[in-house]
Amino acid sequence: MVESQTVARLILEDGSVFYGVSFGYPQSTAGEIVFNTGMTGYPEALTDPSYFGQILVLTFPLIGNYGMPPAETEQDLFKWYEAPKGMISALVVDDYSLDYSHWQAKTSLAQWLYNQKIPAISGIDTRALTRRIREKGVMLAKLVIGDQEIDFYDPNQENLVQKVSIEKPQLMGRGKTRITLVDCGCKHSIMEELLQRDVQILRVPWNYPVEEEKTDGVLLSSGPGDPALCVETIEHTQKVLTKGVPTFGICLGHQIMALAIGAKTYKMKYGHRGQNQPVINCQTNRAYITSQNHGYAVDQSTIPEDWQPFFTNLNDQTSEGLIHHSGRFMSTQFHPEASPGPTDTRFLFDQFMEIIKS
Numbered sequence: 043m044v045e046s047q048t049v050a051r052l053i054l055e056d057g058s059v060f061y062g063v064s065f066g067y068p069q070s071t072a073g074e075i076v077f078n079t080g081m082t083g084y085p086e087a088l089t090d091p092s093y094f095g096q097i098l099v100l101t102f103p104l105i106g107n108y109g110m111p112p113a114e115t116e117q118d119l120f121k122w123y124e125a126p127k128g129m130i131s132a133l134v135v136d137d138y139s140l141d142y143s144h145w146q147a148k149t150s151l152a153q154w155l156y157n158q159k160i161p162a163i164s165g166i167d168t169r170a171l172t173r174r175i176r177e178k179g180v181m182l183a184k185l186v187i188g189d190q191e192i193d194f195y196d197p198n199q200e201n202l203v204q205k206v207s208i209e210k211p212q213l214m215g216r217g218k219t220r221i222t223l224v225d226c227g228c229k230h231s232i233m234e235e236l237l238q239r240d241v242q243i244l245r246v247p248w249n250y251p252v253e254e255e256k257t258d259g260v261l262l263s264s265g266p267g268d269p270a271l272c273v274e275t276i277e278h279t280q281k282v283l284t285k286g287v288p289t290f291g292i293c294l295g296h297q298i299m300a301l302a303i304g305a306k307t308y309k310m311k312y313g314h315r316g317q318n319q320p321v322i323n324c325q326t327n328r329a330y331i332t333s334q335n336h337g338y339a340v341d342q343s344t345i346p347e348d349w350q351p352f353f354t355n356l357n358d359q360t361s362e363g364l365i366h367h368s369g370r371f372m373s374t375q376f377h378p379e380a381s382p383g384p385t386d387t388r389f390l391f392d393q394f395m396e397i398i399k400s
């Protein structure tokens with residue numbers, strides 16, 4: 043049965059308990075609880091590998107009303123999803139809409155979650171829950187269905203990247219520019235952006251010796267968990283930068299690039315997850331609204347002298363990007379591919395192509 047009326051409990055590490063109703067797959071699960079403030083875009087968020095190991099709270103109160111799109115692919119990439127399968131550990135919503143309507147919808151959200159074996163809970167005051175997370179910071183949590191008890195589990199102790207990366211290198215597209223993409227759990231829309239720019243992608247696993255490839259550029263992808271645990275990726279990135287290969291890091295890729303140059307990262311209190319995060323380009327003083335999904339950040343005070351802040355967050359002044367003085371290496375903490383969210387910073391993919399050509 044998909045639309046179960048089983049009582050479920052969301053139990054936080056601080057002892058608070060929220061009661062609701064189970065939907066999706068009826069199995070208890072544990073992870074780290076985080077919230078996203080986006081008003082739309084749940085198909086993209088649920089399939090974003092950066093959420094691997096996390097229990098996702100959607101603050102927008104009505105979820106499910108446009109169902110889930112079909113699993114259509116083009117050039118091996120999912121058109122409407124960010125990965126071939128659901129990535130979150132569990133979903134927390136306020137009002138789950140049993141009815142859905144959208145020209146593209148293939149199934150209900152509940153059915154899709156059931157098929158993906160992802161449990162969910164509805165009837166939660168997600169705004170009150172979010173206030174608690176904002177006060178205490180992100181916490182471990184568990185979603186207990188009926189009386190199926192379960193222990194807390196901390197996903198950040200593990201190297202999550204190796205669980206969502208690919209196993210062997212894959213060539214994609216036939217474009218003239220060759221970009222080696224280090225897949226740490228890359229969103230499909232990042233690869234789509236590259237393929238639209240006359241690129242051939244060599245997509246490689248997270249620990250691949252990328253410095254040994256003959257390539258025009260390197261893209262360090264987004265991905266889950268603590269960047270400091272990606273030791274091998276950091277070491278290979280150091281060698282790539284020493285060789286002077288144009289490199290672009292996105293989200294986890296930004297953090298890995300920072301660690302590779304000797305800067306430090308830290309865990310934020312509750313991170314940035316939403317589609318309205320304001321950033322400023324430190325070179326042009328122009329502001330942009332961006333899509334974000336991260337819980338770690340780069341300590342801007344630890345960047346070496348030959349690097350500069352590229353973007354800074356206008357809400358809390360945290361690092362939103364780095365650029366090397368040569369202009370050959372750059373990174374952003376936000377997602378220029380958006381998906382979901384505003385596409386205002388997509389031009390950064392064009393900028394990366396220009397760096398490669400110059």
Ligand SMILES: NC(=O)CC[C@H](N)C(=O)O
Binds near residue numbers: 266268
């Ligand atoms: N979207 C991402 O790449 C997330 C990066 C990293 N896992 C963080 O939470 O900060």
